[in-house]
Amino acid sequence: MRIAIVINTAWNIYNFRLGLIRSFLDKNYEVHTIAPADGYEKHLIQEGCKYHFVNLENKGTNPRKDIAYIYQLYKLYKKIRPDVILHFTIKPNLYGTIAAKLSGIPVINNVSGLGTVFLRESRSSKIARELYKYVFKFPDKVFFQNSDDLKYFIDKGLVNQKITDLLPGSGVNIQKFQPEEFKRNAKFTFLLAARLIQDKGIHEYADAARIVLQTYPDIRFLLVGFKDDSPFGVKELTLQNWINQGVLEYLGPTDDIQSVFRLADCIVLPSYREGTPRSLLEAAAMAKPIIATNVPGCVEVVDDQINGFLCEARNSKDLAEKMIAMLxxxxxxxxxxxxxxxxxxxxxFDENFVIQKYQASIEELVLVSSSKSYASTIVAW
Structure with a gap:
């Protein structure tokens, strides 16, 4: 069996899909990973994958570059001839599906969240919806990570319900992410782990921290994640002001998120909308209480007043109140x-649930594809 996995970064493949990849390798599948190079491709190769480089403009829409990306994928698909292609993230889902259709190869897509483009009513969001409506006629299966996103796509006529299914997010390796013995920090510590974009609620986190610090000056507010230079990213000057004023402690990005989670008493994600946030799954697996917004994706992980608190999106005051309640x-x-x-x-949310669904879907697709090929051969004969 030959599987191709296509995502927007090699980092994403290695950090979020390694459990799935290892399950394929354990079955002696030949696994091809396709993504731009960012240093993590060497880890994929060390795991036993074959790696293929592609150019991809992740930010914005440049028709010429997007068409070039489709052509790169088409050439790779014709060369590799995988039995099934797994797409993740927006551009692979859209443009990879077109390339797969042209190549005649079965596809399973994964909508891990609606993303920034769907959170704002704009020309870009209209174009995106039209693209999804056209392209999502072609996949053999589309997985969604929460029921709200699935309902949105069905209600908007963007996908045929018959080819959809739900996953518990990307799942989490519950052996890797283990709780430690409970010990409260002398200085209660909150942590937000996310890419530094506005839609993750970074500004609300900083504003809420200011409010809390007025009454509880010894509380720590940590921030970890990659900076983002897109129009939706947190400005460098803004971040530096938070740091200089003692509002937040920025730890930068990390490859060892477990060690960072161990520093915190509570994990916070004031996001505007999610698929099923991986950071919350991993934090919860490590037995951390959570504060998150009452929005799709987050509500899949947080049961209000059971394993954390839900707060209103875009509401710093409400977030601060929930932080005070937690501490x-x-x-x-x-x-x-x-x-x-x-x-x-x-x-x-054990990742084995996700792996089992993918395995079952892949086996079904390959069986159907083989039957069609056999039928075509008989008819031709």
């Missing part, structure tokens, strides 16, 4: 919330 909890209650997080992950 005011007795140790026993804080510990109980963390335990509830771990239990929820074990019950619903």
């Amino acid at each position: 005011s909890l007795a140790d026993a209650d804080l510990h109980q919330m963390g335990q509830a997080s771990r239990q929820k992950i074990e019950k619903k």
Whole structure:
């Protein structure tokens, strides 16, 4: 069996799809990974994958570059001839599907979230919807990570419900992300782990921190994640002001998120909308209480007042109130919330659930494809 996995970065493949890849390699599948080079391709090769470079303009829409990306994928698909192609993230989902259709290869897409383009009513969002409506006629299967996103695509006529299915996010390796013995920090510590874009609620996090610090000056507010130079990214000057004023401590990006989570008493994600946020899944697996916005994706992970608190999106004051409620909890209650997080992950978000669904879908597609080929051969004969 030959599988191709196409994502917008090699980092994304290695950090979010390694469990799935290893399950394929354990079955002696030949795994081809396709993404721009960013240093993580060497890790994929070390795991046993074959790596293929492509140029991809991740930010914005440049028709000439996007068409060139489709052509690159088309040539690779014709060369590799995978049995099934797995697409993740927006441009691979859209343009990869076109290339696969031209190549006659079965496709499984994964909509991991609606993304920035759907959060604003603009010309770009209209174009994106039209693209999805056209392109999503062609996949054999489309996975969604929460029921709200699935409903949105069906209600807008962007996908045929018959080819859709739900996944518990990207899942989490519950053996890798393990709780440690509970111990509250002397200085209560909040942590937000996300790419530094406005839609993750970074500004609301900083504003809420200011409010909390007025009454509780010893509280720590940590921020970890990659900077983003897109129009939606947090400005460098703004970030530096937060740091200089003692509002936030920025730890930069990391390849060891477990060590960073261990620093925190509570994980925060004030996002405007998510698929199913990987950072919350990993944090919950490590038995961390969570504060997140009451929006699609986040509500899949957080049960209000059970394993954390839900707050209003784009509302710094409400976020601050939930932070104060969290830091005011007795140790026993804080510990109980963390335990509830771990239990929820074990019950619903173990990555083995995701792997099993992919394996079943791939086997079904290959069987159908083989049957069609056999039927065509008989008719030709």
